[in-house]
Amino acid sequence: MTDIASISLARPLGDIADELGRSFAEYGFAIVRNHTIPQDLIDRAEELAKAFFELPEDVKRSYKIEGSAGARGYTPFGTEIAKDAAVHDLKEFWHVGRALPEGHPLARFMPPNVWPAELPEFRDVFERLFTEFENTGDKVLRAIAIHLGQPEDYFTSPVEDGNSVMRLLHYPPLGDAAPEGAIRAAAHGDINTITLLLGAEEAGLELLDKQGNWVPVSPPKGALAVNVGDMLERLTNGRLRSTTHRVVNPAGEAARRSRYSMPFFLHFRPDFRIEALEQCVSEGETPPEPILAEDFLQQRLREIGLA
Ligand SMILES: O=C(O)CCC(=O)C(=O)O
């Protein structure tokens, strides 16, 4: 057992800020309940994600976009490899990103979305879910800002038009085809600011705590697992931790089932300069060098085989 905080987002943000902050400082994770993402939208999104991954392989592959580093559309099974891992992850996924109007100064960082023609409802449902994730993310970031002693709206500008990506994940049933040592998602840290994850009630997600133990993260159905990414860790000079996590292969009956999850990787805007906050740097400490969010992202995508 751990005391990863389980927090109701229906409470005033000022009341939850420190509990959330302490959980992020200790575990890098918190469970967030009573968010405002409608359950019927989540259910519909899960059905559509399942329907997409059940399409024939050649249809799915027709939505793989060469040279896009998997930023949009489909990424087949066996593509992504965690930093420093020897074998690929046992997953396939689809990415929906932010759609900026043509001519927007940041549009060059964000390629247009693609949509599967086979599923006419897909676009509407996932555009709505993207907006819902953003709104919930905004609340969580407000609570984090309060915890950090910043104005509550500190993150509003850094994440406005940010390069956020929603990932629909499918981990197929485990057969004999899995390479030796491969797991559903090898140990990794997320690159972005914060991640909001739906679907982690299906077992497998684990975090690595400070003592070096793997600890299961088991939100109740419909709740979010929220974690700190590398960019927020860097901004806070490590005060809030981007914790290593993984998705292990289940035993028994669950091994014959697919696992579906939907992380929303909330990103800073590409031109945001990530520079350690003054109050997170003690005397004598040397914080990491400032870096633009886009440069940091490209560096990390190369490390995981996507760029
Ligand atoms: O599927 C999950 O529960 C977690 C996925 C994850 O950590 C990731 O895609 O970065």
Ligand SMILES: [Fe+2]
């Ligand atoms: Fe992750």
